[in-house]
Amino acid sequence: MTIKNNRFFSSASFAAIEKRRQFRYARGFVWTYWSVIGAHFLAQLFAFRFLPYEAAAHDFYLRILLYPTLLMCGITAAAHAILVKAERFSFFSIFSAGTMISMIIVHLNMDVRIIAAVMLLPIFASTLFFRLSLTWITTALQIVGFCVLYRWDFWFRSYMSDFDLLAIVLFFALSTVAASFIIVSGRDLAFDLEAAMFAQQQLLVENTVMSQRSKTDALTNLYNHMSFHEFYDKAMEFADRGAPFHLALIDIDNFKSINDTFGHRMGDTILATVARVIKDRISPADIASRYGGEEFALLLFEQSFEEAYALVDGIRAELAKSYHPELDGRAVTVSVGLKSYSNTLTKENLFEKVDALLYEAKRTGKNKVASGALTV
Structure with missing residues (x-):
């Protein structure tokens, strides 16, 4: 307004x-x-x-x-x-x-x-x-x-x-x-x-805008690193009360090569493209954030593990088949780590395990989803 x-x-x-x-x-x-x-x-x-x-x-x-x-x-x-x-x-x-x-x-x-x-x-x-x-x-x-x-x-x-x-x-x-x-x-x-x-109304609007800006990443319009951890803490609290969730980490493959070859401006364009695909795929109940650099973090709610897996794999597949003339006709691929909440895991343990799954997807060929149960 x-x-x-x-x-x-x-x-x-x-x-x-x-x-x-x-x-x-x-x-x-x-x-x-x-x-x-x-x-x-x-x-x-x-x-x-x-x-x-x-x-x-x-x-x-x-x-x-x-x-x-x-x-x-x-x-x-x-x-x-x-x-x-x-x-x-x-x-x-x-x-x-x-x-x-x-x-x-x-x-x-x-x-x-x-x-x-x-x-x-x-x-x-x-x-x-x-x-x-x-x-x-x-x-x-x-x-x-x-x-x-x-x-x-x-x-x-x-x-x-x-x-x-x-x-x-x-x-x-x-x-x-x-x-x-x-x-x-x-x-x-x-x-x-x-x-x-x-x-007073103008000040309220300005404060709201400033608050929104402080919670979002300016390039991708997703939540930023700090906001992700706030939502992550809340998700853990609700999960302990019987509302489990799934954590996914998405990393753009070969992003350093894109920056080195085509420049940081093109790198920013790719980041915005990946963010747009993520936003289009997730539901209003889910949380998507730019965790840092070329890495994105997702908190997925109100769905089974199979549905969460299908969602992140759909993001991966859509990006893999989208070719960019600016990148000499190449596609941008991502690797994904996914794991569900368990009451045996702490906040740090869950994140470490998902990060390890992401590394596994990278190590075993990239452009795949590693979940511990399934790997594509």
């Missing part, structure tokens, strides 16, 4: 997370409205039953309690439906609903001097979405709602002094400025967080 793709993945993931977060907040607003309506219903009922209240019972239950509550419930239900069915209009519907609910609460409690401050809450609530345009729209909705109350609600206007009117206008302005500052600061924080996440 390239750094450019990492950047795209990081930004796309961050945007998706942000969208889900804003949807949860929007849904939370709807449930908050239901809670406010319920709390207001109970508060009004408590005030009528236990506190001095001027309204008659009939007027209270219909005009103050039932009708406004049903109206607020209808407004909230409409906002909820828009959130579910038409998400792109959800923000406007939610804050419009909040404005109308605030207007109703202010109208019903106009004798409470600071009740108009309720209309400031949607402005601050809009900062959760980190969108300046949404905050400005919310502020405009509150101003329109307040003007409607002040223009057409005589009783509300009668409770407002000139000082109250000036203070509320200033509160709207200051609240919008404060909310905008919170949004800008939040955006900077979110940008810094995204940058930190990207840097």
Whole structure:
């Protein structure tokens, strides 16, 4: 994965997370409205039953309690439906609903001097979405709602002094400025967080690449000498628990002659060719490594000895019939030593015996597999 793709993945993931977060907040607003309506219903009922209240019972239950509550419930239900069915209009519907609910609460409690401050809450609530345009729209909705109350609600206007009117206008302005500052600061924080996440992801990718490079041979893309011994140790541990394996050593015949005659560049090409044949033949469960020079080591799992033998002999045979024009039409052959794990052998003993089998294959003519049981 390239750094450019990492950047795209990081930004796309961050945007998706942000969208889900804003949807949860929007849904939370709807449930908050239901809670406010319920709390207001109970508060009004408590005030009528236990506190001095001027309204008659009939007027209270219909005009103050039932009708406004049903109206607020209808407004909230409409906002909820828009959130579910038409998400792109959800923000406007939610804050419009909040404005109308605030207007109703202010109208019903106009004798409470600071009740108009309720209309400031949607402005601050809009900062959760980190969108300046949404905050400005919310502020405009509150101003329109307040003007409607002040223009057409005589009783509300009668409770407002000139000082109250000036203070509320200033509160709207200051609240919008404060909310905008919170949004800008939040955006900077979110940008810094995204940058930190990207840097961490980039560092993780680089560490993974470096770790992979430290475990593999650059020429053949097989595991290197150090990695082989790590896998070998693990194989011995699992074998002791009942999961045996087979160890094979493969050595290119006459490799020094190839280097001396055709140069080290051609020698590298032959090494890469042999490695490719090995990789194509082994299963995903097997481990292949460049042990050193022209020698390769294989750990073969989940197969019988006969299957392991057929696998390494197939590698030998394929290489033996592949002729290289660069080598004056000659083929590259390999000699192989193969032996299965036995609980009577230590890690060192097993390797020594396979190495001795490899030497036997070399000594007795090359281009063959020596296994102690069979020699081809």
